Amino acid sequence: MEEATELKEKAYKVSKISRRLEDCETFKDSIITPQHLTLQQSYRITSAPLGVTFSSCILQHNRFVADTKDKEPDVLFVGDSLVQLLHQFEIWRQLFSPLHALNFGIGGDATQNILWRIQHGELENIKPKVIVLWVGTNNHGHTAEQVAGGIEAIVHLMIQQQPLAKIIVLGLLPRGKDPNQLRVKNAQVNELVKEMVKDVSNASYLDVDPGFVNSDGTISHNDMYDYLHLTRHAYSSVCQVIHARVQQLLAEAASDPPNPDI
Numbered sequence: 001m002e003e004a005t006e007l008k009e010k011a012y013k014v015s016k017i018s019r020r021l022e023d024c025e026t027f028k029d030s031i032i033t034p035q036h037l038t039l040q041q042s043y044r045i046t047s048a049p050l051g052v053t054f055s056s057c058i059l060q061h062n063r064f065v066a067d068t069k070d071k072e073p074d075v076l077f078v079g080d081s082l083v084q085l086l087h088q089f090e091i092w093r094q095l096f097s098p099l100h101a102l103n104f105g106i107g108g109d110a111t112q113n114i115l116w117r118i119q120h121g122e123l124e125n126i127k128p129k130v131i132v133l134w135v136g137t138n139n140h141g142h143t144a145e146q147v148a149g150g151i152e153a154i155v156h157l158m159i160q161q162q163p164l165a166k167i168i169v170l171g172l173l174p175r176g177k178d179p180n181q182l183r184v185k186n187a188q189v190n191e192l193v194k195e196m197v198k199d200v201s202n203a204s205y206l207d208v209d210p211g212f213v214n215s216d217g218t219i220s221h222n223d224m225y226d227y228l229h230l231t232r233h234a235y236s237s238v239c240q241v242i243h244a245r246v247q248q249l250l251a252e253a254a255s256d257p258p259n260p261d262i
Contacts (some may be wrong), residue, residue, distance in 0.1 A: 075129065076131045110142075189206075
């Protein structure tokens with residue numbers, strides 16, 4: 001009975017996020033062109049978030065920017081609804097609040113949205129030691145190569161703005177009750193990103209899938225109540241892995257020599 005109530009509550013919260021996505025459709029990235037990121041050119045580019053000045057996504061972005069002016073996080077989570085919804089569970093308060101973590105998750109965001117948000121102030125005024133990035137599953141109109149290119153662009157922009165931060169790129173999870181092409185694409189993105197971060201200083205890839213796909217190829221609603229978003233039980237499994245890596249990197253950051261030039 002408690003599980004059913006939890007599923008209904010979470011489904012309602014996600015439905016509210018979904019109703020906001022139409023307003024966020026034009027929330028695209030302005031152009032950033034590091035010379036080596038040619039995949040960035042394949043995205044639809046605009047110079048501003050047209051027509052959504054008062055939409056909830058812009059309001060959330062503005063709140064995040066405001067948070068950077070009066071808070072001093074050691075850990076920053078950036079991403080889509082999988083990041084946003086994490087903040088509502090007790091596991092966040094148990095594992096991440098004690099680490100002085102901020103949650104900059106917005107439901108429905110894709111890589112281009114994260115790029116725009118970072119370009120417009122979400123990493124200013126703060127000096128997080130660790131940044132956790134989880135984005136890409138909402139890039140429905142892009143190929144695996146384009147999604148990986150978008151994630152790479154985000155990582156390089158984060159390094160440009162936060163050169164001392166250690167960045168964790170979380171792997172995309174499988175999705176859908178039964179085997180499907182989105183699962184295949186997410187797995188391809190993960191392989192590409194895993195190779196990409198090998199050549200990026202201060203960035204690492206983390207697989208957070210504890211084995212959500214059963215032997216028959218299905219995903220249980222006890223892990224993903226809508227076959228995309230995580231239940232409390234699933235978040236507990238995922239977050240233990242994230243927490244261990246975050247603590248490891250915080251310890252490494254504490255032992256790093258100070259850089260007087262930054």
